[in-house]
Amino acid sequence: MRKLFLTFVLLALSLTLLAMSERTTVISLGLPSYGTAKLNDEGQIIGFSGPNLALGWSWKNYFKPLVPNAFNPYWDIGTLALLVPYIGIGGDYAIALSNGDMFLIGIEAGLLYAFINLGYVF
Numbered sequence: 001m002r003k004l005f006l007t008f009v010l011l012a013l014s015l016t017l018l019a020m021s022e023r024t025t026v027i028s029l030g031l032p033s034y035g036t037a038k039l040n041d042e043g044q045i046i047g048f049s050g051p052n053l054a055l056g057w058s059w060k061n062y063f064k065p066l067v068p069n070a071f072n073p074y075w076d077i078g079t080l081a082l083l084v085p086y087i088g089i090g091g092d093y094a095i096a097l098s099n100g101d102m103f104l105i106g107i108e109a110g111l112l113y114a115f116i117n118l119g120y121v122f
Contacts, residue, residue, distance in 0.1 A: 007055075014051065026050075030108055030117030031076055031088070032058035037121070040065060045121070047074070054080040068096035076108070086110050092117070 014034070022110035024037035026048045035050020035058070044065035052058045058078035066072050073091040080086055090108030095104060 011051075015078060024121065026104070026119050028119030029053075030090075030103065030106065030115065030119060031078060031086075031117045032060060035060075052078065053079070055082055056080040056084070056086075066094055066102075068094050068102060070094065086113075088113070090112075090117070092119070094121070 008067045008081060014095040024039070026032070026035050026037065028034070031054075032048055032050035033053045035048040037045045038049060038061075040046050042065075045062070046065050047059065047061040050057070056079035058076060060074050060076040062072050062074045065074070071093050073089070073090050075087070075089050077085070077087045081092045088108050088110035090106055092104040092106035095103040095105070102121040104117065104121060106117040106119070108115055108117055
């Protein structure tokens with residue numbers, strides 16, 4: 001129970017510190033669970049990287065810059081449980097919100113998994 005509590009505290013602290021940054025950020029039920037955006041030279045989002053809920057690190061890379069109100073395919077790689085590697089493909093439908101943020105609805109599949117993803121980009 002103590003380890004679970006410490007894990008929760010560290011995750012909450014990490015999320016708080018990242019939220020204080022001025023970089024474009026994603027919170028998601030997928031991979032990564034919380035991360036910062038990778039931008040191209042024109043300032044468009046081309047991916048995200050950050051920790052995931054499976055205690056690993058994830059890199060999501062869109063094939064083209066993220067387009068609001070459209071389906072955006074991507075590939076991703078990362079680790080689960082700190083050391084177990086994974087690779088997957090998927091796509092996000094980005095819904096533009098009036099304040100400039102985006103809501104993501106997506107699907108992802110890998111060798112041993114598939115899931116539906118929900119996320120929020122701010």
